[in-house]
Amino acid sequence: MKKRSWAEPYKIKMVELLKMTTKEEREKAIAEAGFNTFLLKSEDVYIDLLTDSGVGAMSDRQWSGIMMGDEAYAGSRNFYHLRDTIEDYYSYKFTVPTHQGRGAENILSQILIKDGDYVPGNMYFTTTRLHQELAGGTFVDIIIDEAHDPVSPHPFKGNVDFNKLNQLVEKVGAKKIPYVCIATCVNMAGGQPISLENLRELKNWCSKHEILLVHDMTRVAENAYFIQQREEGYQDKSVKQIVHEICSLTDAATMSSKKDAMVNIGGFLAMNDEALYEKACELVVVYEGLHTYGGMAGRDMEALAIGITESVQDDHMAARIGQIAYLGECLEAEGVPIVKPYGGHAIFLDAKAILPNIPQSQYPAQALAAALYVESGIRAMERGVVSAGRNKETGEDHMPKLELVRLTIPRRVYTQAHMDVTAESVVEVMKNADQVKGLRFVYEPNMLRFFQGRFEQVG
Structure with a gap:
């Protein structure tokens, strides 16, 4: 029997009209942007899959919450609503709002990390690792090997490898490890989840060694959905229940609320x-604002509190993950190499496999993202050598095993037709892969170079 179709659990109340461009206009735009999709003007983009951060569509309830903003400098009632919602849904007793996730990373790193410390985590994230390094720490990857293999079918590629963790303790000692940083739905691995079984074991390990367990919970609801669908014993649990259980196993958390909670700005x-x-x-x-607003307006804290409640609704999450899976199925049917299983917030194209003619030293993922924009007006982003940065001691590029282009799906923004156009455009670029040229830097920032770096084509 044919699989039944499904539709999004919402209806559209307002639309934003998009500008249509020609291929010649896009070639000019990407050249002016130094072949960096971050430097394109949004008005020149047709389907924007650069990120899911702060670009989702808020609900009517969230917009009504905007009108109830208490903009008092101190003691805003929206802060207390947010604080209570976080404890109710996420279990944490104390909340410090920040302007976004990296504000929380900065504060946590400065408090906990000393010069010479090591911070293990299930694969690095760009801003997280940078804040750890600026505080004097060294990131150590403890994710399972399957996470570095784009075609491995492992259902929980975000899991921790305890052999790697034990080897680190034997090498540096537990006192040199201020905390273990665990991400739910690991971004750089392709949006891959961690299992509750693995997380429980990690909690016991941290308790044994008297080490804090910190949760990068940017996409915790997506991780909870994968647990519901894949982990034995959780099929009858709601996403809300699983989210609470995940958080209750950790000691602290950093959150960029611009993802799961569907607000334009904010974190904690x-x-x-x-x-x-x-x-x-x-x-x-010192860095954000008073502890009862921390870089957020009262109206934004109210929208965030409401967004948290909506993010854990089962119907919402089924549609959210379902749209990513639909795009993945369309691409896989055409033979496009992608990271599997499908992630929670994006489909990741395997740039090494799509552009075998371009060596990793010429940034194939960056080149593929630029080529996709020229072909279709679709803006994606690189997650490979450029994002990995350079070894601070040798100055050489880090060469990650994964060289990916991320097609990131904003929440409640695009339709299935947009996914069809995206899939068709990727296929067209792949057919003409031999025409895509490698890149080299013409301007390279010292930190987080993928945001502002500029390139030129090689050859």
């Missing part, structure tokens, strides 16, 4: 330890 640092909370309150005043 949350924890259960009061002493850690007091230190965070001292630093948030």
